[in-house]
Amino acid sequence: MLASFLMVSVALTGCSANKASDNTPETDAGMKAEGPKLTLRLADTLAVDHPIVAADKKFAEMVSERTNGRIKIEVFANSQLGEEKTTIEQVQLGALDFVRTGAGALAGFSKKFEVFSLPYIFESEEHQFKFLESAIGTKMLDGLESSRMKGLAYYSAGARSFYSRKPLTGIADLKGQKIRVIQNKVNVDLIDALGANATPMAFGEVFSALQTGVIDAAENSFANLYTSNHQQQAKNLIIDQHQRVPEVLIISKTTWDKLPEEDRKIVKQAALDSVKIERELFDKFEKDAEAKIRAAGVTVTEVKDLKPWQDAVKPVIDKYRKEFQEELDAIEKAKK
CATH class of the missing domain: 3.40.190.170 (Bacterial extracellular solute-binding protein, family 7)
Known part of the structure; x- marks a missing residue:
C-alpha cells in the first residue's frame, strides 16, 4: 500500500507551476521572461540512446527555446515512469503531462488506432506518412480528446x-x-x-x-x-x-487545458517540427x-x-x- 501511495504521489507532481520572482534576470535579448514557469514530464518506454527518445528531447528543447525557458519538459526514458499502458493512463488522469507511445498501444483507449496493427496496409514509409498527414490521420489524433488526451504528432517507427x-x-x-x-x-x-x-x-x-x-x-x-x-x-x-505502426506524441488534456493559447501553439508546432528530425534520426539509426x-x-x-x-x-x-x-x-x- 505504501509503495502504491508513493507512486501516485510522485505522479501527481507532473505539472508544476512556480511563479517567476520579481527579480527575474533579463534574457540576452534584454527582455524579462514573462508568465509562470512550468516543469512538465514526458514518459517514454524506449532506451535512452533510441532515436525516438532523441526526438522527444529535441521537442522539449524547442519548447524551452521558444518560451525563453518558461516551459521545461523533462524526458524520462527506459520505462522510468512505467510501461506504455500505465503511462497512457497517467496522462489520461492528468498525473503525467506527455507520453510517447506506439499507436498499437492506443487501441485500448481509442479504437481507431487498431487499424495500424493490420498487416501490409502500407507499402512504404512515404505511403504511411502521406496517410498520417491526411485529414483522416489528423482526425485520428483529434479523436484522442474523448479519452482526455490530445495527439500532437506522429513519429516513424519503421517496419x-x-x-x-x-x-x-x-x-x-x-x-x-x-x-x-x-x-x-x-x-x-x-x-x-x-x-x-x-x-x-x-x-x-x-x-x-x-x-x-x-x-x-x-x-x-x-x-x-x-x-x-x-x-x-x-x-x-x-x-x-x-x-x-507509427509512434504518437501525446499531451494530457488536463495539461493542455491549463496552457495559455500562445503556449498551446508553441507546443503543437514544436511537436510537428520535431517529426522531420525524428524521421531522419530513425532512418539513420535503423541502418x-x-x-x-x-x-x-x-x-x-x-x-x-x-x-x-x-x-x-x-x-x-x-x-x-x-x-x-x-x-x-x-x-x-x-x-x-
Missing part, C-alpha cells in the same frame, strides 16, 4: 519483423511459436493467422521472457530490437515487414542497427516474395474491413 530463439527462415517456421505482441486484439488475430500463439506482453518484459523461454519470439523494428538487446536472446530474424545486428551473429533472412505472407493474413484484414472502412479507404487513396 516490424519477426525474430526468434528458434530457426526462422520462412513463414512455416512461425507455426507453434509463442510470439509476444502489442496488447490489442488485431495483433492476436494476426499471429493466429500465421499459425503461431500470441502472447500479449509489455515491451519491457520481452527480454526476460525470451531469456527464460516464456516466449519463443517477438516482432519489432531493427531499432527497437537493437536498443533493447533482444538480439542477445533471439538469434534468428526474418525481414517480413508485416506492419508499420546502423541492422548492420550491428548482423555483425552480432544473428541469422537474417530476407523475404523475397511477400505474397504467401499477405495471403495468410488477408482474413485478418477482411475481418476488420467494415470496422475501419474509412481509414482503409484513405490508406488506399494515399498510394496514388
